[in-house]
Every structure is written in structure tokens, then in C-alpha cells.
Amino acid sequence: MNGTGESLTKGDLILSLRGVSKQFGAVTALADIELDIHAGEVVALVGDNGAGKSTLVKVLAGVHQPTSGTIQYMGREVNFDTPGKALEMGIATVFQDLALCENLDVVANLFLGHEVNPWRLDEVQMEVRAWTLLQELAARIPSVREPIASLSGGQRQTVAIARSLLLDPKIIMLDEPTAALGVAQTAEVLNLIERVRDRGHGVILISHNMEDVRAVADRIVVLRLGRNNGVFTAESSHQDLVAAITGATENSVSRRAARKLEEAER
Numbered sequence: 001m002n003g004t005g006e007s008l009t010k011g012d013l014i015l016s017l018r019g020v021s022k023q024f025g026a027v028t029a030l031a032d033i034e035l036d037i038h039a040g041e042v043v044a045l046v047g048d049n050g051a052g053k054s055t056l057v058k059v060l061a062g063v064h065q066p067t068s069g070t071i072q073y074m075g076r077e078v079n080f081d082t083p084g085k086a087l088e089m090g091i092a093t094v095f096q097d098l099a100l101c102e103n104l105d106v107v108a109n110l111f112l113g114h115e116v117n118p119w120r121l122d123e124v125q126m127e128v129r130a131w132t133l134l135q136e137l138a139a140r141i142p143s144v145r146e147p148i149a150s151l152s153g154g155q156r157q158t159v160a161i162a163r164s165l166l167l168d169p170k171i172i173m174l175d176e177p178t179a180a181l182g183v184a185q186t187a188e189v190l191n192l193i194e195r196v197r198d199r200g201h202g203v204i205l206i207s208h209n210m211e212d213v214r215a216v217a218d219r220i221v222v223l224r225l226g227r228n229n230g231v232f233t234a235e236s237s238h239q240d241l242v243a244a245i246t247g248a249t250e251n252s253v254s255r256r257a258a259r260k261l262e263e264a265e266r
């Protein structure tokens with residue numbers, strides 16, 4: 001069983017962006033972005049500061065509207081007009097600040113804001129469902145009645161990710177989920193990301209940490225100055241990846257092309 005309903009199997013195309021651009025006045029935050037997300041894969045979104053990562057996430061989360069371009073979702077062209085609509089359609093976002101309530105326990109945080117729909121569960125049902133989900137995710141949470149304030153950074157991230165799964169999204173976007181974590185907690189969150197992927201969700205991971213990205217990403221999509229600047233895998237060389245992020249790739253690509261041309265002319 002996967003968490004995304006019957007209509008998806010691993011490898012199915014969920015989301016497809018074509019020529020997506022976003023202007024803020026005179027500033028071009030995104031230009032002609034292409035991005036495909038499939039069921040059961042982790043796609044890392046990497047790039048230097050100002051590359052457009054956050055803007056792209058906000059476009060997919062319904063916070064920003066693209067200036068031009070098309071978004072296909074589950075085979076249909078869509079607009080994510082509002083954050084509520086994106087969430088309702090199956091795109092969940094775990095923002096960097098997590099937005100958990102320190103004084104409330106794990107169960108309360110998991111169901112925060114979900115009380116209105118689609119389940120009207122009582123406390124016992126909520127606790128059972130919370131435990132089931134956390135166990136499915138093999139999450140290391142001591143007790144679902146523990147207040148968030150007493151949990152580690154990794155456990156908080158786990159709760160935030162579990163909460164985003166409750167509405168059974170097709171895609172989950174994680175913004176720098178390991179940025180504030182130590183080595184052991186980072187490993188725990190990376191394991192969790194793999195389990196989320198194995199449930200059949202498409203995962204978009206924004207991270208500055210190339211080691212983390214290489215550990216879990218099936219594809220690494222590089223943005224630079226608001227544009228696509230290459231797609232890599234864990235097998236790609238670190239040098240090539242860094243070159244794409246910093247912009248040196250244009251030179252090496254053009255050098256290689258020039259060399260090929262020379263060879264052909266000989």
C-alpha cells in the first residue's frame with residue numbers, strides 16, 4: 001500500500017512545469033523553469049542564494065502565482081491559486097520554521113488545523129492514528145503525549161513531516177529539513193525521507209548540504225540565477241555539481257563543445 005491512493009505507482013509523472021517564470025517587478029526570480037516530479041522519487045533542488053529555490057517552492061505551494069508558463073498536475077493543467085488549494089490538491093509543504101506549537105503534545109500538533117475535515121476524530125482515535133502513522137514511518141518519538149518543547153530537532157522535523165502526510169499528499173516539499181540538525185538526527189531525518197519516498201510520494205528536497213542531497217536524492221536539479229542549470233545524480237562528480245551551482249559549468253560545457261568541434265574539423 002502506498003500513501004497516495006490507488007491511482008499512482010512508482011515512476012508515474014505527478015507534476016510537470018514548463019517554461020515557468022516569476023517576476024517581482026523588475027526582478028526575474030524564475031525564468032523558463034522545467035521540472036518533472038514522479039511518484040516514489042526524491043528530487044533535490046539545489047542552488048546558491050538567490051537561485052530561486054524558495055520562489056519555486058512558493059509557486060508550487062500556491063503562495064506565489066507564476067508570471068508565465070504552465071503547471072501540469074496529474075495530467076491536467078492547473079493553477080495553485082492559494083496555499084489552501086495546493087494543499088487540497090495534494091502538495092504539502094514543510095516550511096523551514098516547521099510551525100509547531102511548543103506547548104502542545106505530538107497528537108495535538110499532528111491534527112492541528114485538521115479538525116474541520118475530513119475526519120472528526122475523538123482524542124482516542126487521534127492518538128491511535130498518530131501512533132499508527134509514526135510507526136509506519138518508524139519514527140523515534142518517545143510518546144505522542146510528549147509536548148513538542150521536550151523533543152529534539154530531529155523529532156520535531158519528524159512530527160512536521162508526519163503532519164504533512166496526514167492529508168495524503170502526492171508531493172511533499174521539505175525546505176532545508178536538516179539545516180539545524182546534528183549528524184545522528186540528520187541521519188534519522190534522511191531515513192525518514194526514504195521511507196516517505198517508499199510510500200510512493202514524490203519528494204522535493206531543498207538543501208544546502210550536498211552530502212545529504214547525494215545520500216537520498218534520485219535526481220539533483222540545479223537552479224542558478226532563476227534558471228535550470230543541469231540535472232545530476234548521486235553518481236555525478238562533486239566537481240560537476242559544484243560547477244553547475246556556481247556557474248562554472250557554462251565554461252566547461254562550452255570548452256567541451258569547442259573541443260568536439262575541433263575534433264570534427266580535423
Ligand SMILES: Nc1ncnc2c1ncn2[C@@H]1O[C@H](COP(=O)(O)OP(=O)(O)O)[C@@H](O)[C@H]1O
Nearest residue numbers: 024027029047048049050051052053054055056
Ligand atoms: N517577494 C519578493 N520580492 C522581490 N524579489 C524577490 C522576492 N522573493 C524573492 N525575490 C528575489 O528573487 C530571487 C530568488 O530568490 P529566492 O527564491 O529566495 O532564492 P533562494 O531561495 O534560492 O535563495 C532573488 O533575487 C530574490 O531577491
Ligand SMILES: [Mg+2]
Nearest residue numbers: 050053054055
Ligand atoms: Mg531560499
